[in-house]
Amino acid sequence: AIGQGTRTRLIGRERGYSGVGFGGISVGGIVNNRRQFGNLLTGVDHLPHTHNLEHNAFTMGRPEWGGHLADNLEAIVALHGAETIAAVIVEPMAGSTGVLVPPIGYLEKLREITRKHGILLIFDEVITGFGRVGGATASETLGVTPDIITMAKGLTNAAVPMGAVAISRHIHDGVVEGGPDGIELFHGYTYSGHPLAAAAGLATLDLYKSEGIFEHASSLHGYWQDAVHSLKGKRHIIDIRNMGIVAAIELAPHSGGVGKRGMQLFHKCFDNGLLVRATGDIIALSPPLILQKTHIDEIVGRIGELIETVD
Ligand SMILES: Cc1ncc(COP(=O)(O)O)c(C=O)c1O
Structure with a gap:
């Protein structure tokens, strides 16, 4: 939509998990999921994971060692060319592969490198969203703002299935205003914006606020x-x-x-x-x-x- 059609590559991370759709498995880094499904999406590369017992065992909260691992993104950019890379997707804290807490400075550095090269940064906040690590998102808690946030689980307290994607204004304007007149976004599922799920989501968000759930958990x-x-x-x-x-x-x-x-x-x-x-x-x-x-x-x-x- 903004004339950067060569940017098709996605960069995920080893030990990442973004679900079991084809896209999620492709950017994810769980071998047992990946080996079952052939070549998956093409043009995907992976950052190394940040788990290291030798340096970080028994760390309380965010480890001091490991921020430099984000520099591997520069190597990946040098290998493929920035103009071929659309986005980097990581969970701010990897959940399903065993709670890998982001080292201090790591996400900040990913943000810096992606911004420098015009690459979008996506945080998969399906686990970390809605009070799990403090604020409404890990992004808010850690003060690192990606371009896109995916969310689910806590959105409806998982009582009713619903996922959502939050995008920054510049992506919205690029897609909606840069595209042809007519349908704003050529995307949608049978159950997109389902009224029952939307009602559950709104009720959940109200309860988070009225009962002070995030503040309670943070305390x-x-x-x-x-x-x-x-x-x-x-x-x-x-x-x-x-x-x-x-x-x-x-x-x-x-x-x-x-x-x-x-x-x-x-x-x-x-x-x-x-x-x-x-x-x-x-x-x-x-x-x-x-x-x-x-x-x-x-x-x-x-x-x-x-x-x-x-x-
Ligand atoms: C970070 C993350 N992303 C996505 C998912 C689920 O994605 P899907 O429902 O597409 O398989 C999970 C499920 O645990 C998850 O932890």
Whole structure:
């Protein structure tokens, strides 16, 4: 629409997850998803992920090491040519591959490099949006503004399926005003803007405000961080990391295979009334934002007891 039709490449990230549509798998970096579906979208490259136990194990909040990994984007730009790259897409905090917290300065640097080269920056905030890491978005919380934000889950409290994309004014004007007269945006699904989902979304946003949910969750960040990090030193635990009301507990893999120990702990938790998520040997925690300190004590206490019973 703005005369830059050579920009067709997308840059995703290793260990990224943006869902299981073709586009999401293409920019994502989970090998088991990727290997099932052939060549996926063409013209996609990937940044390295930022997870590094050697430098960052047991960091509370954002790690100090790793901001320089964003410089790999310069190498990718040099390889392909900036004028062939449309956008870089990352989750501000990677969720599904085990809570990879962005190193200090990392997202800032991605913003700087993309801006310099006229490349759009997309934050996939499907997990990080709506109070999960503090403000309405991770972008707001961290003070880094992308050009596009994708969102879902917390938008309707996941009670009704709905996703949304927020775009900056210059993209809107480029597409809507730069295109031919007629339909503003040649895109739409059968259920786009579904009235039921839109009503659920509006009601959810009202409740977030009237009940002060983001503020409540934010007031627990310190308590949550201290509680999850109190598990340091327990059997098998090789890392604990956290951001907002999210945490990951990484376990050393069992000699019987990767993921076995994580799954064992998952089942033990489930049988004892605690639902956690196991992604390989990483236990990911992302409890409802209405939680109270007693719930945090219960979650952490139970994991602390049960980890001692895992082989
Ligand atoms: C960051 C992120 N993006 C996207 C999705 C889901 O995308 P889809 O519904 O298209 O598979 C998820 C699901 O967990 C997610 O964590």
